[in-house]
Amino acid sequence: MQAVKVIxxxxxxxxxxxxxxGLAAVGALAVxxxxxxxxxxNWERWNDNDDRGA
Structure with missing residues (x-):
């Protein structure tokens, strides 16, 4: 019974x-x-290719 408890x-x-x-991997992926x-x-802004109108 002790072995079952340890397992x-x-x-x-x-x-x-x-x-x-798993949570760390999801967090890293989100970052x-x-x-x-x-x-x-930034790349779009630097290349005057920003189509969001901002």
Whole structure:
């Protein structure tokens, strides 16, 4: 019975680690998209190709 308890605890720890890694990856992706979008806006502005009228 002790082995089942240890396996359960290990599974929870691994699951929490995977969840944290997944959330970190999603956050990093969101930051990358935001920066790419900002770079594109700057590029359009610098090249007089901004079609948003701003």
């Amino acid at each position: 359960g605890i290990v599974a929870v720890v691994i699951g929490a680690g995977l969840l944290s890694a 990358a998209i935001k920066h790419a979008s900002e770079d594109m806006r």
